[in-house]
Amino acid sequence: MDRLDTRFADCLHYATHRRSTGQPFEPVICNTTIYSLPGEPQGQYQYARWANPTWTALEEALGVLEDAETLIFPSGMAAVAAVLYGRLRPGDRLLLPSDGYYTVRTAAEKFLAPMGVQVRTCPTAAVEREPLEGLALVWVETPSNPGLDLADLRAVAQRARAAGALLVVDNTTMTPLGQRPLDLGADVVVSSDTKAVNGHSDTLFGHVSSRNAEVMSAARDWRRIFGAIPGAFETWLVQRGLETLEVRFDRMCSNALLLAERLERHPKIRAVCYPGLASHPAHALARNQMRRFGSLIGITLANAAAAERFIEACRYVRPATSFGGVHSSAERRARWGEAVAEGYVRFSVGCEPPPALWEDVQRALEAVPG
Ligand SMILES: Cc1ncc(COP(=O)(O)O)c(C=O)c1O
Numbered sequence: 001m002d003r004l005d006t007r008f009a010d011c012l013h014y015a016t017h018r019r020s021t022g023q024p025f026e027p028v029i030c031n032t033t034i035y036s037l038p039g040e041p042q043g044q045y046q047y048a049r050w051a052n053p054t055w056t057a058l059e060e061a062l063g064v065l066e067d068a069e070t071l072i073f074p075s076g077m078a079a080v081a082a083v084l085y086g087r088l089r090p091g092d093r094l095l096l097p098s099d100g101y102y103t104v105r106t107a108a109e110k111f112l113a114p115m116g117v118q119v120r121t122c123p124t125a126a127v128e129r130e131p132l133e134g135l136a137l138v139w140v141e142t143p144s145n146p147g148l149d150l151a152d153l154r155a156v157a158q159r160a161r162a163a164g165a166l167l168v169v170d171n172t173t174m175t176p177l178g179q180r181p182l183d184l185g186a187d188v189v190v191s192s193d194t195k196a197v198n199g200h201s202d203t204l205f206g207h208v209s210s211r212n213a214e215v216m217s218a219a220r221d222w223r224r225i226f227g228a229i230p231g232a233f234e235t236w237l238v239q240r241g242l243e244t245l246e247v248r249f250d251r252m253c254s255n256a257l258l259l260a261e262r263l264e265r266h267p268k269i270r271a272v273c274y275p276g277l278a279s280h281p282a283h284a285l286a287r288n289q290m291r292r293f294g295s296l297i298g299i300t301l302a303n304a305a306a307a308e309r310f311i312e313a314c315r316y317v318r319p320a321t322s323f324g325g326v327h328s329s330a331e332r333r334a335r336w337g338e339a340v341a342e343g344y345v346r347f348s349v350g351c352e353p354p355p356a357l358w359e360d361v362q363r364a365l366e367a368v369p370g
Pocket of ligand 1: 076191
């Protein structure tokens with residue numbers, strides 16, 4: 001039997017035991033740029049680009065959940081930048097997924113390559129066989145966004161360590177509740193908390209977690225020096241979102257599994273890609289390394305028009321380009337020029353009551369021709 005996992009309960013209550021009579025139960029939104037600082041500078045709070053009590057509260061809570069030191073950022077990409085710029089130097093070699101979140105590749109091409117970083121890409125499903133020797137940093141996103149392919153994190157972590165490369169995992173699609181890259185051997189986790197961690201589609205946010213003090217010190221310096229810092233109010237919103245992550249993610253993943261199983265048998269759907277289905281090419285790996293199968297489903301309809309018609313006909317699945325929120329949303333990813341079928345829809349399954357959601361999806365599919 002699995003050891004009792006108390007990390008989320010510990011995260012929820014990480015500070016409640018420290019509150020004395022009359023103290024606010026929830027973290028306070030601290031809007032200040034300066035702190036009282038007489039004499040020689042001392043203490044944690046000296047200038048607000050360097051530290052803020054509202055950040056500290058969220059970093060401690062996320063740190064309990066990740067079981068690692070955590071730094072927060074004003075977006076997922078700001079977190080990505082802190083790791084890449086904090087770590088890489090001219091001449092270093094970087095391996096990125098060719099099928100992961102495309103802005104990370106764009107950032108590497110536009111900014112890192114001109115500074116002398118050698119950038120190589122490989123598909124997520126092939127990273128296990130990719131030579132890693134000579135690399136400074138290996139970047140993995142599993143399941144990849146939008147194709148939902150998997151990489152074996154234990155195997156890649158072992159090979160990266162043997163090659164002397166740092167393994168960074170973008171865990172945005174899974175959250176710390178669905179997958180624990182650091183426990184599987186990764187060095188660093190990056191997350192866009194704009195997605196499920198905040199979950200209410202009202203704040204851009206991100207975090208970096210690692211048990212490697214050197215990596216964290218570089219990312220902290222990057223944030224402190226260049227000022228890629230979150231606002232106190234946004235931080236508080238994410239703290240509030242985090243408190244319901246477990247119940248939201250539970251509903252989202254169970255809704256996604258239910259829809260994936262039913263859509264797989266639907267005559268209007270050509271293919272369903274979901275790590276929780278036995279038909280997924282890496283289903284055995286998914287069972288082994290993921291705690292849940294996630295809230296994203298890839299569905300392929302006959303063509304672009306059929307996919308657009310389906311999205312348009314849904315009442316509870318809205319057209320939008322993000323995922324992980326309480327509202328179901330969907331989009332045709334080929335509209336961004338990504339290498340997926342024209343009729344491929346990335347479906348982000350939300351928290352709607354399952355019978356209403358399934359009835360809506362079924363009804364929308366009736367509107368799709370042929
Ligand atoms: C997997 C992944 N990583 C990182 C990001 C970037 O996050 P943000 O939009 O919060 O900057 C995204 C955004 O969609 C993403 O999907």
